[in-house]
Amino acid sequence: MKGGSFGQYLQSCLDDFNTICNNLLKLKDIAITIALDDFGTGYSSFLYLKNLPIDKVKIAKEFVQGITGEYGRKSQVIINSIISLAKEIDIDVVCEGVETSRQVDYLLKAQCKYAQGYHFYKPLTAEELEEKKVLCAHSHTP
Structure with missing residues (x-):
């Protein structure tokens, strides 16, 4: 050194x-809500969950997209474990990279409350998001 x-x-x-x-x-x-992104890859660590004031953990898309692939069982076990752990320490879970109905079905069975990905919407600009929020608000009025 x-x-x-x-x-x-x-x-x-x-x-x-x-x-x-x-x-x-x-x-x-x-x-302000604090989220730990891409959990399970790179520098993410269980120590962050233990020592930082994290509100949400975002499971990396590599695990979600692998649910139905060659290593599907391993991805499922990892996702289930993260969801279970997060519930025990009062942290919300968001699954990233959801692209198919089969992935959504699995995540619902695994009791994952939040997900994001192309299955729901492509990435939006701030203006597009505001427009969507306005449309949703108007569509729910009596």
């Missing part, structure tokens, strides 16, 4: 983590 010891590096990481945690708490204080 250049310019310092491993211990100094670790302390720096811990300081950064504490700063991140404090900033997330400030956001929650003003009613």
Whole structure:
């Protein structure tokens, strides 16, 4: 390591983590929801669920899209485990990358309340989203 010891590096990481945690708490204080994206891939960690003030965990699309594929059973077990764990620690779950009715059916059986993906809508601009909200609001009036 250049310019310092491993211990100094670790302390720096811990300081950064504490700063991140404090900033997330400030956001929650003003009613902002915190979501951990792409859970199960990359740098996502169970430590984040334990130590950060997370409201939602978003299961990575690789697991959702794999539900019906070659490794379907493994994807199903992973999704079920994340949903079960999240319920136990009062964190909502969102499944990303939902593209088919079969995926929706499976996620409903797995008691996943929230999902996103092309099955529901393609990505929308802010203006398109506002228009959809207005249309939905008007369609539900008596």
